[in-house]
Amino acid sequence: MIDLFPVFGPLLRSLDPEVAHTLTLRLLEAGLAPRLCDREEPRLRQRLWGLDFPNPVGIAAGFDKNAEVVGPLLSLGFGFVEAGTVTPKPQPGNPRPRCFRLTGQQAMINRFGFNNQGLEAVARRLATRRRRHRRGVVGANIGRNKDSVDAIGDYVAGVYALAALADYLVINVSSPNTPGLRALQDREPLAELLAAVLAARAELCLKRTPALLLKIAPDLTSDDLAAIAEVSLEAGLDGLIVSNTTIGRPGLDGVAGASETGGLSGRPLFESSTRVLSEIYRLTGGRLPLIGVGGIASAEDAYAKIRAGASLVQVYTALIYQGPRLVRDIRRGLPALLERDGFATLTAAVGADHR
Numbered sequence: 001m002i003d004l005f006p007v008f009g010p011l012l013r014s015l016d017p018e019v020a021h022t023l024t025l026r027l028l029e030a031g032l033a034p035r036l037c038d039r040e041e042p043r044l045r046q047r048l049w050g051l052d053f054p055n056p057v058g059i060a061a062g063f064d065k066n067a068e069v070v071g072p073l074l075s076l077g078f079g080f081v082e083a084g085t086v087t088p089k090p091q092p093g094n095p096r097p098r099c100f101r102l103t104g105q106q107a108m109i110n111r112f113g114f115n116n117q118g119l120e121a122v123a124r125r126l127a128t129r130r131r132r133h134r135r136g137v138v139g140a141n142i143g144r145n146k147d148s149v150d151a152i153g154d155y156v157a158g159v160y161a162l163a164a165l166a167d168y169l170v171i172n173v174s175s176p177n178t179p180g181l182r183a184l185q186d187r188e189p190l191a192e193l194l195a196a197v198l199a200a201r202a203e204l205c206l207k208r209t210p211a212l213l214l215k216i217a218p219d220l221t222s223d224d225l226a227a228i229a230e231v232s233l234e235a236g237l238d239g240l241i242v243s244n245t246t247i248g249r250p251g252l253d254g255v256a257g258a259s260e261t262g263g264l265s266g267r268p269l270f271e272s273s274t275r276v277l278s279e280i281y282r283l284t285g286g287r288l289p290l291i292g293v294g295g296i297a298s299a300e301d302a303y304a305k306i307r308a309g310a311s312l313v314q315v316y317t318a319l320i321y322q323g324p325r326l327v328r329d330i331r332r333g334l335p336a337l338l339e340r341d342g343f344a345t346l347t348a349a350v351g352a353d354h355r
């Protein structure tokens, strides 16, 4: 099917961002996803946590919060899909409007606040995929309910519900839109949280154990990052995702809409998220696989994340501005960049900036 984004894109961007997103999900669900991708390029394959990623470009959490369009997203050419964030109970999220485009900056601000259908609905959809032996790497990103009095209990419930149904699980402690959530990144609460979710996973004695990753914010100090690296390694976590949206507004002085409350994503996030990625790679000595996300809008951006220490990358906001062609462009552009720098495979380029 040909790419209709050049026609649909401007139309979608003329609509309210949330309406445009819902419409996009329905179009994907209806099978209107273009198949733009070439054959998989062997040099871009990655094997991590016992999983085979056909290419390193994934779609970040928040696009498919309820796991409704996992198959269509894989068909677009993504090497993996991360569903969620999903919380134990369904919840409506914050009042609308709660999502804003900053078109001139190729950015977004959102304060959705984990609107989602809850673990039961997401588990049902992922179970259907498993039953039908659908191919492709699928992760599930889990969070806590806004009104929960037991945050750790919510994450443990997420592990119990989804561990048998996802290839990897992400403990999301970095959304800026749930009060108190990011405090779970502090040393003691984080150690307690990681011990609890890892124990829950072990207790399940699964044949296929999902990797457990932690997704962190870009707004952390060097001391915070050192603590996260230490606690993650000590606990035996499998990897980190760097990063979520930022509460900062870098370079956005005087930009209309920049004062909206929420997390900023897209181009202006690239620099800080890549800096934190690089720092975490250094602090963990490359011992923990990292997923780099934040402001990727080209193959060059993806490659910069890989050189900084990412084994895989994810995109979200740039898709809104460039459409699904972005996935193909990154996949086509990466081999040339590897060749230019003399790397035979993508794996060989991971963390190259640190050598």
Ligand SMILES: Cc1cc2nc3c(=O)[nH]c(=O)nc-3n(C[C@H](O)[C@H](O)[C@H](O)COP(=O)(O)O)c2cc1C
Pocket (backbone or CB within 6 Å): 060, 061, 062, 063, 065, 084, 085, 099, 108, 110, 112, 114, 141, 172, 175, 215, 243, 244, 245, 265, 266, 267, 269, 293, 294, 295, 296, 314, 315, 316, 317, 318
């Ligand atoms: C509209 C929107 C909703 C998001 N929802 C979530 C979410 O539910 N959970 C999560 O971990 N990250 C969420 N994110 C953050 C993205 O997964 C990603 O970390 C961030 O947007 C940076 O990548 P980007 O600059 O390519 O968009 C959301 C981002 C956007 C733009």
